Amino acid sequence: MSKLDIEISGLRKSYGGVHALDGLSMSVPSGAIAGFVGLNGAGKTTTLRLLLQMARPDAGTASLLGLNALHAGESLQIRARTAFVPEKKDFFPYMNVGEVIDFTKGLYPKWRADLETRYLTEFGLKRPQAVTQLSKGALAKLHLLMAFSRGAELILLDEPTDGLDPLGVDIFMQALVGLVAESGATVLFSSHRLNEMEQVADHICMIHQGRSLMNGGLDDLKASCRRVVLLFQNDAALVAGEFKAFGTVKPDGRTLTVFANGTAEAVVKKGGALGAKSVDVQPVSLREMFLELVQRNV
Amino acid sequence: MSLWRKSWLECRPRVLLTAALWVVTSAGTLGLFGMPKISRDPIPFWNVYILTLAGVVAPLVAMILAGSGINSQTASGVLRGTHPSTHFMLSLPVSRRRSLWVRAALGGLLLLVFVLLSVCVVGFLAPIRGAEIPSGRIISAIPVVLLSSYSFFGLGTLLYTWLDELWGGTIGMAAVGFLCGGFVSVSEEVGVHIPVGLADLPWPVIVVYVAVGLISLGGANIVVERKEY
Numbered sequence: 001m002s003k004l005d006i007e008i009s010g011l012r013k014s015y016g017g018v019h020a021l022d023g024l025s026m027s028v029p030s031g032a033i034a035g036f037v038g039l040n041g042a043g044k045t046t047t048l049r050l051l052l053q054m055a056r057p058d059a060g061t062a063s064l065l066g067l068n069a070l071h072a073g074e075s076l077q078i079r080a081r082t083a084f085v086p087e088k089k090d091f092f093p094y095m096n097v098g099e100v101i102d103f104t105k106g107l108y109p110k111w112r113a114d115l116e117t118r119y120l121t122e123f124g125l126k127r128p129q130a131v132t133q134l135s136k137g138a139l140a141k142l143h144l145l146m147a148f149s150r151g152a153e154l155i156l157l158d159e160p161t162d163g164l165d166p167l168g169v170d171i172f173m174q175a176l177v178g179l180v181a182e183s184g185a186t187v188l189f190s191s192h193r194l195n196e197m198e199q200v201a202d203h204i205c206m207i208h209q210g211r212s213l214m215n216g217g218l219d220d221l222k223a224s225c226r227r228v229v230l231l232f233q234n235d236a237a238l239v240a241g242e243f244k245a246f247g248t249v250k251p252d253g254r255t256l257t258v259f260a261n262g263t264a265e266a267v268v269k270k271g272g273a274l275g276a277k278s279v280d281v282q283p284v285s286l287r288e289m290f291l292e293l294v295q296r297n298v
Numbered sequence: 299m300s301l302w303r304k305s306w307l308e309c310r311p312r313v314l315l316t317a318a319l320w321v322v323t324s325a326g327t328l329g330l331f332g333m334p335k336i337s338r339d340p341i342p343f344w345n346v347y348i349l350t351l352a353g354v355v356a357p358l359v360a361m362i363l364a365g366s367g368i369n370s371q372t373a374s375g376v377l378r379g380t381h382p383s384t385h386f387m388l389s390l391p392v393s394r395r396r397s398l399w400v401r402a403a404l405g406g407l408l409l410l411v412f413v414l415l416s417v418c419v420v421g422f423l424a425p426i427r428g429a430e431i432p433s434g435r436i437i438s439a440i441p442v443v444l445l446s447s448y449s450f451f452g453l454g455t456l457l458y459t460w461l462d463e464l465w466g467g468t469i470g471m472a473a474v475g476f477l478c479g480g481f482v483s484v485s486e487e488v489g490v491h492i493p494v495g496l497a498d499l500p501w502p503v504i505v506v507y508v509a510v511g512l513i514s515l516g517g518a519n520i521v522v523e524r525k526e527y
Contacts, residue, residue, distance in 0.1 A: 049385070049527070052388065052389050053388075054385060054388050054389075054526065054527040055526040055527065056526060072393070072523075076391055076393055077391075079389060079390060079391040080391035082389070084385075084386070084389035086382070086385040086386055086389065087385075088382035088385060089382070090381070090382035090383045090386070091383050091386065092304070092307070092308065092383050092387075093381075093383070094307045094308055094310065094311075095304075095307060099307065103303070103304050104390065106300060107390050107391055107392065108391075143386075
């Protein structure tokens with residue numbers, strides 16, 4: 001079993017009786033680019049805040065880079081080896097870009113000056129620019145510059161592409177993949193842009209209502225999830241009930257579509273037994289997988 | 299760039315505000331020392347100045363310098379809640395305690411400069427306006443003003459850590475008004491003068507203020523360690 005850089009078990013957090021996290025368990029192996037997926041309010045931001053000790057959990061355990069993330073002393077060690085891009089991307093309003101960089105740089109001995117220079121150019125940022133004059137997109141770019149330049153072993157990104165234009169998203173994706181390939185850093189990033197996430201992520205942590213829906217390698221998850229389209233002689237609705245045990249069923253005329261999560265073979269077999277004229281097993285995208293699983297759990 | 303420099307950048311506008319207060323207070327007082335009635339017998343007016351400084355102006359400056367910090371991260375202005383950059387700050391390898399104490403230490407140093415300038419500049423420049431203040435009175439006034447203002451600085455640090463800029467500032471300023479009245483009245487009971495002898499200082503008030511300052515700073519430390527963001 002590969003080393004786990006993020007390991008969360010039974011994490012609970014409530015705010016005024018509302019369960020933000022309800023026993024969340026998930027893990028991310030070392031060197032992975034993990035997509036952190038969930039609807040708004042699913043608990044993604046809360047999880048990241050708990051991992052960095054901005055808030056305390058009601059119960060559960062969490063470790064980052066093999067250290068206890070819920071212990072104050074160990075959290076400082078973790079933060080010295082971790083980069084974080086928060087959901088609300090803002091900086092100290094009394095600094096300019098250069099001052100923000102210099103302040104952050106002073107806290108990270110492994111700071112990569114080459115990457116700093118490169119991303120200042122690529123993102124079109126100027127050191128004398130006041131932080132208060134930066135657009136939402138420019139603030140996001142400055143956050144990414146600092147996350148990538150500090151030589152971190154673990155990178156936690158909360159909606160990192162929020163506010164970025166398509167070119168900025170493209171640069172971010174390329175930089176992320178390049179950085180991980182070069183440094184071997186582990187990345188956990190939340191985003192609603194699932195099509196883009198699918199291009200770079202090799203691991204998925206899907207959460208819903210504070211609980212884990214799915215956690216594992218993207219290829220494995222996609223291999224187990226299939227859309228099976230069956231064509232029957234008569235109205236498919238007549239046999240739809242036979243497939244409900246295997247996943248979500250959608251009859252449409254003589255066609256029956258079954259979203260099978262690890263049950264594709266059983267669906268094909270059942271289809272054959274019920275006289276399906278044709279059976280087509282199709283791959284599903286991360287987005288489809290997510291929507292299917294969330295809708296099933298609403 | 300160190301945490302000290304960040305703290306300095308953070309409170310620069312507050313320093314400008316306190317500098318303006320210092321200019322107005324000092325220049326106004328020196329101006330009044332030039333009035334014939336005051337310059338003939340300047341000690342009662344000096345005592346009133348020191349009591350005003352210790353009881354109102356320095357606590358006000360203390361409250362101003364104690365503002366912003368870990369919650370608001372703002373340089374100036376009123377802000378509700380937590381500034382978004384707080385999450386970035388908390389993600390860095392800097393303990394909350396260190397953030398608080400560096401900011402408090404810098405504010406404390408700036409307050410010391412304000413008090414020294416306010417007492418010494420007015421005291422030692424008074425002869426230019428024809429008023430002679432014995433140097434013993436000037437020196438002995440320094441600890442009184444310092445202790446009073448530091449107790450409010452501690453209280454301000456606690457309020458701004460516990461609450462946001464709006465409520466921390468509002469309650470802090472109200473505390474200055476409420477408690478400073480007490481300082482002046484108790485001082486009046488022990489004699490409206492700032493004597494040279496330590497035994498004549500308003501010790502009960504000073505002890506209370508030192509206790510308030512220390513307890514407040516300790517409280518701020520607990521609050522910042524336990525607070526959730």
